[in-house]
Amino acid sequence: MEIFDRKEDVDHVAASVPYEIIVERGYNLSVSSYIEPRDTREVVNINELNEEISATVAKIDRLRADIDVIIAEIEA
Structure with a gap:
């Protein structure tokens, strides 16, 4: 007032x-x-975001490969 x-x-x-x-x-x-x-609005650094996405995708790929190895050992 x-x-x-x-x-x-x-x-x-x-x-x-x-x-x-x-x-x-x-x-x-x-x-x-x-x-x-x-x-x-939040200010987003697109370059940093893309780097984080790339790192996350790479980590997921490594984890999937590790899981594939574990599954292969279990099935053998």
Whole structure:
């Protein structure tokens, strides 16, 4: 309420909008029409992710080979 009482502009939270702009936008009082939401998407380093995937796939391949050896020993 303090932000509202002070008519304070706060990025991604509140903005004082002149009446003329409200009229131009057809009296639309939707907050999203005047306030841009904060970008909360996670930043992903695609190169690191690809390296992790490659390492995981290699580990899975090694484990499958080990399992194949164990199964061959059991069946023999």
